[in-house]
Amino acid sequence: MSERGAVVLLSGGLDSATCAAWARGQGYRLHCLSVAYGQRHERELLSAQRVAESLGAVEHLMINVPLDSFGHSALTAAIAVPKDRDPGQIGADIPATYVPARNSVLLSLALAFAESRGLFEIAIGVNRLDCSGYPDCRPEFVSAFERLANLATAAAAQGQGSYRILAPLMDLDKAGIVRLALSCGLDLGLTWSCYDPQGAGAAARPCGRCDSCILRAKGFAAAGVSDPLIAAG
């Protein structure tokens, strides 16, 4: 078991929460980072808080970074969230919910956080299979960022260590992610996936019709378990 710390990017969604639970299972102390970027599903940040607590994170930083200043995404601007798409269609194109350069921004912030804490591992819950087709969920993106991290930082330049980007979900589908979460003892009822919450605050309910709800439902169905978030509703 490692005794090291890792920065974990924690949106509060199924994937990032599973990634955090995996990292905890590997023995990492968790330094979680969540970003309020003007997402319409700000509800996920409440989940991030609950997940970080449930996993015993040693630190959970939540910062505001106004990506909605740039607009251009259904998640940050007055653009309709696609609904009721065929699961087979999801991932075949890059939908309106793509947020420009989001994972580059998030990983850069995670890198700043890691370097400031003397940590060299950053975990992110990206996966290439059930990822809505976002380009910044691909393995070549993650590798390119890892390379950047080792050129960008004083800690690497001074030989204190090498940065590693951990992407343990990369090759899992949603069913595999659900199974991994359960094997790590994560309470998936704490997580939040919906892009377009119905209602406000803690009382919000998932829409059930956006790509993220559809992928989540597909994952639970294929894993043969019921979704505690829905069951509780």
Next chain:
Amino acid sequence: MSERGAVVLLSGGLDSATCAAWARGQGYRLHCLSVAYGQRHERELLSAQRVAESLGAVEHLMINVPLDSFGHSALTAAIAVPKDRDPGQIGADIPATYVPARNSVLLSLALAFAESRGLFEIAIGVNRLDCSGYPDCRPEFVSAFERLANLATAAAAQGQGSYRILAPLMDLDKAGIVRLALSCGLDLGLTWSCYDPQGAGAAARPCGRCDSCILRAKGFAAAGVSDPLIAAG
């Protein structure tokens, strides 16, 4: 002359202002991005505003991104700014003014801005010679970010264009930067370099003793011109 737009990272310092003036001289419409990241020399943002106006920027976005949440730098935390260092010593080490992953964060934000505007060029005023030894001012860092940008984004993945990071100051020393600024008609009295301003707001004065003041003074002296910011004081 290009009729295209470019995103320009504009801190308000000598280098970024010269980079912006250069881009303007190349015919780019300027979409300037400035970031309030908790820097103790927030005074530079007033300069950014004045420079953007003087260059006729079509857009100037100023956003808050709290890098001071992470601390760890003399520019964002209660750590002393090094003073009175020998100019020959500056750049030989990585000083306390290094901000973890700052240029990675700034370029990622610029990339988000560029993609949201359909632009493919991002200009940054980094230079490797008189840069205080920061690792994220080196050409290999800039190349690695350019590579990342072309993997990270929907626009690149969909073949709409290729991102280019323009770093026109890379091989210039401070004297060369001063000369370039003057040849572009930039009013250098609008810019601000000091890390540790004495006094508040528009009335603040440069300390004259931090690395950034020393490098600036060296540049003006070597270019054989007087600094209008100091002359005005």
